[in-house]
Amino acid sequence: MSAQDADLLVHGGDVLTVDAAGSVVPDGAIAVRDGEILAVGPTAEVRAAYRAAEEIDASGCLVLPGLVNTHTHLAMTLLRGCADDVDLQEFLARVIPREAELLSPRAVAAGVRVAVAESVRAGVTTGLDMYWFHEAAEEAARAAGWRLLAGPTFMDVPGPPDGRPYGDRMAWAAADLAARTGRAPCTRPVVFAHSAYTLDPEQLVAISTLAREHGALLHVHAAENAAEVAMVVEAHGKRPVELLDSLGVLGPDVLLAHAVDLTDDEITALARTGTSVAHCPVSNLKLGCGIARVPELLAAGVTVGLGTDGVVSSNTLDVLGAVRAAALVHKAAGDPTAVGAEQAVRMATIEAARALGLASHLGSLEPGKRADLAVLDLDGPHLTPRHDPWSMLAYAAAAADVRDTIVDGRVLMRDRVLLTLDEAAALRELEALAGRA
Ligand SMILES: [Zn+2]
Structure with a gap:
């Protein structure tokens, strides 16, 4: 069977799906097309089934719902x-x-x-x-x-x-x-x-x-x-x-x-x-x-x-x-x-x-939901060793550990660089306006 087209493949990370069972997929991948999650599973299986124009290597990272x-x-x-x-x-x-x-x-x-x-x-x-x-x-x-x-x-x-x-x-x-x-x-x-x-x-x-x-x-x-x-x-x-x-x-x-x-x-x-x-x-x-x-x-x-x-x-x-x-x-x-x-x-x-009344569209990484997700870099002393992803997120991880952020299948931040917003200009504008307050 030949691979299907996807827009984006996020692969190689531990995927915390936040589904009803609390499933974690070690070395997992997520395939996305038209802003929707097509598949979540082991990287080898998802890569065999989908090929994507854009890929994010999430090795050494935790992938979680936005x-x-x-x-x-x-x-x-x-x-x-x-x-x-x-x-x-x-x-x-x-x-x-x-x-x-x-x-x-x-x-x-x-x-x-x-x-x-x-x-x-x-x-x-x-x-x-x-x-x-x-x-x-x-x-x-x-x-x-x-x-x-x-x-x-x-x-x-x-x-x-x-x-x-x-x-x-x-x-x-x-x-x-x-x-x-x-x-x-x-x-x-x-x-x-x-x-x-x-x-x-x-x-x-x-x-x-x-x-x-x-x-x-x-x-x-x-x-x-x-x-x-x-x-x-x-x-x-x-x-x-x-x-x-x-x-x-x-x-x-x-x-x-x-x-x-x-x-x-x-x-x-x-x-x-x-x-x-x-x-x-x-x-x-x-x-x-x-x-x-x-x-x-x-x-x-x-x-x-x-x-x-x-x-x-x-x-x-x-x-x-x-x-x-x-x-x-x-x-x-x-x-x-x-x-x-x-x-x-x-x-x-x-x-x-x-x-928000949007649980059938958002909040977990499952096929059919919108592709909103965050990739959290686990390469830090405060996140080592990696016993339990829930514990890491609740008690040890910080906002600054987030490396990539995706909304509706669109990468808004990659390697900590914002791609859809001129951050420096936004900060300057706010300083100028707030200075008048
Ligand atoms: Zn309020």
Whole structure:
């Protein structure tokens, strides 16, 4: 039998598929055509079956699914380092006025280019990005070949950075979502409702209805810290997740960011409604928000993906850093078995994809899925010897170990050189814009 054509062959590395069985293929290969994974198997078999125009020799490397960032605000790269060592409310008080001064489509595009460069270097291939001027963000990410999920954001604040009054946003968002129908299934429309403290209950219901009409994911910040919970109780007589549940907003197409301060009943409500959680342990620790009840969420059957949050609260877009934080922080209560290495890596790959409603397309290396993957160089003292790939990823590997990153079969970084983005120009542009802040 003659070999079939493929576009790309990644071969010779240990392939951590993150399939349901947790299979690892030693000296494995992945064949890719039209952005889709055709085959995963031993190098000798895959090379006999496929010939490709482009090859990546991953000998001495670990090949893993591209990491998925389920909660971020990419263009906040403009403000990195501007609000450290403060609580959430002081953080918002500092950031929101600066955003109003600084943001424009050009500034958001510049912020996203640097965020994409940082993400690609960290093996992150997909991000869910809640921010102003999402059209500019999407264009910047698309130009670099990076998988960005963005869409209209609702936040009822005076003087929104995009100058669009709240009353105009519903029609604008509906037109944006209508224009998306028929696009490729490996992204999906998303509607962002900032939170129950920047939107009132009627607004939350209207936004949820809009999202459902368009088959969109609804993404909401909720229960990030005790002060937020107190604010929502004071205004509406209910805790944030309790309020969202009572309004009928929760559901399988809903992803809550943070969900730190939860009661047992609220965990039950998330499980009952099929609502997912984007867990951002680094941001939660830095803002002193507390530790999300992830072991209880997982035990209740809630899907939990990992996120970094924006870089003003987490300072980097390093999803592997979030994996390590998630694998460590839940042990602090005294149980070293809480959130194990494999669980934490799954929360940045297949479970993150599930939280976005994209698990049939992303999150593992299996035939038929999109070819999003990272090649991690294992040639370092901190990764020697190689007993267990889950352990290496969760406890020892760093973003800087990522050598190659591929999104939709396109090589965005090869041998640590970015191929689809002028990184030096992007950094210079961001410095110039941020300097005016
Ligand atoms: Zn956030």
